[in-house]
Amino acid sequence: MSATSLTTLPATITNSQWIYLRHPDGIVGPEHYELRTQTLATELSAGEVLVESHYLSVDPYMRINQSLKPTYNELPHALNTVQSAGVVARVLSSSVPHLAAGDWVEGMIGWQTHARIHHSMLRKLDPAVAPVSTALGVLGMPGRTAWFGLTESGRPHAGEVVVVSGAAGAVGSLVAQFAKRHGCKVLGIAGGAAKCDWLRDNLGLDWAVDYKAHHSAEALSAQIKQLTGGVDVYFDNVGGMVTDAIIPLINRRARIVICGSISQYSGGLDQPELGPRFLHHMLYQRATIQGMLARDYVHRMDEMQRIVGPMVTAGQIVFEETIVQGFELLPATLNSLFTGDHRGKLLVQI
Ligand SMILES: NC(=O)c1ccc[n+]([C@@H]2O[C@H](COP(=O)([O-])OP(=O)(O)OC[C@H]3O[C@@H](n4cnc5c(N)ncnc54)[C@H](OP(=O)(O)O)[C@@H]3O)[C@@H](O)[C@H]2O)c1
Missing domain, CATH: 3.90.180.10 (Medium-chain alcohol dehydrogenases, catalytic domain)
Known part of the structure; x- marks a missing residue:
């Protein structure tokens, strides 16, 4: 040949x-x-x-x-x-x-x-x-996940409160910045003070919370409630205790995007299922919970790159x-x- x-x-x-x-x-x-x-x-x-x-x-x-x-x-x-x-x-x-x-x-x-x-x-x-x-990263699968996960499943509106778990990671750091560009108030959750400083100082988030500083979902929830008052969009990358803390804080017609549950991956996925015990909050607030998969948006990769590519070139986004x-x-x-x-x-x- x-x-x-x-x-x-x-x-x-x-x-x-x-x-x-x-x-x-x-x-x-x-x-x-x-x-x-x-x-x-x-x-x-x-x-x-x-x-x-x-x-x-x-x-x-x-x-x-x-x-x-x-x-x-x-x-x-x-x-x-x-x-x-x-x-x-x-x-x-x-x-x-x-x-x-x-x-x-x-x-x-x-x-x-x-x-x-x-x-x-x-x-x-x-x-x-x-x-x-x-x-x-930003112009690949994680960027596609962040863009379509936030815009299609999260459907953020200016002025709303968006909370992102795993906020200092590949997907989360992009979701948080895209939400800011939609005019939202954004709270990022990450492990450790250094990551939280980075979220506030480099990504320009309104708030950052170190989940490792809390030993219970209730304590974490109390801090997030005090900062935000309530949550309109929750973009979830981690599941577990962090998610338990946020679900009771959802506002009327909140959108919950299940992107990942990394706290469960190291063996948890092979364990017997535990039913979620927070579904009553969905009822009270008429909220929506939606899983999203990057692979469902492969055919829209060019669209994501047309939107996010210029942000990257212009230095408007930290990647x-x-x-x-x-x-x-x-x-x-x-x-x-x-x-x-x-x-x-x-x-x-x-
Ligand atoms: N739905 C999809 O199509 C799709 C596509 C891509 C990724 N994802 C999901 O999105 C999530 C993030 O993926 P990524 O590629 O962007 O990874 P990443 O956020 O860059 O890295 C994973 C981060 O998860 C955090 N973490 C690890 N164990 C944790 C625990 N027990 N509790 C809370 N946080 C924990 C760590 O940050 P801290 O230091 O803050 O703990 C770690 O840096 C994952 O759940 C992944 O499966 C989904």
């Missing part, structure tokens, strides 16, 4: 892969993965592209997909396979005319250093528009990235999502 390539490639290259090997009962970490190498032939079949990974995504959904019960996927992530993940990569050689060696692309390449992949699985990136790493150096650190970095050691979008760079 004729191909364009950066240099003359050897007949084979070594591909390093992180294999998901063991199901975690609790918090996921390096002990559930194994680093393997394979020999990859560089000769391409029709339609194939050879890529080299540069930025690899680390996301909470990876732990959801390790749950043994059905989630939004019917089956859990298969054992003994490469950890699936979004990746920003460089084209080394290509068999298709619209992708050339040196081009930047994004796709579900997985935690591996190289791949031969069909061109239809790749989205070509323009590095002149924004740093290519943003294809995994922090925490970039860990080293392919070997991928499983440990996944583990750190659950300790909250990062701000904004968490990535590993090779």
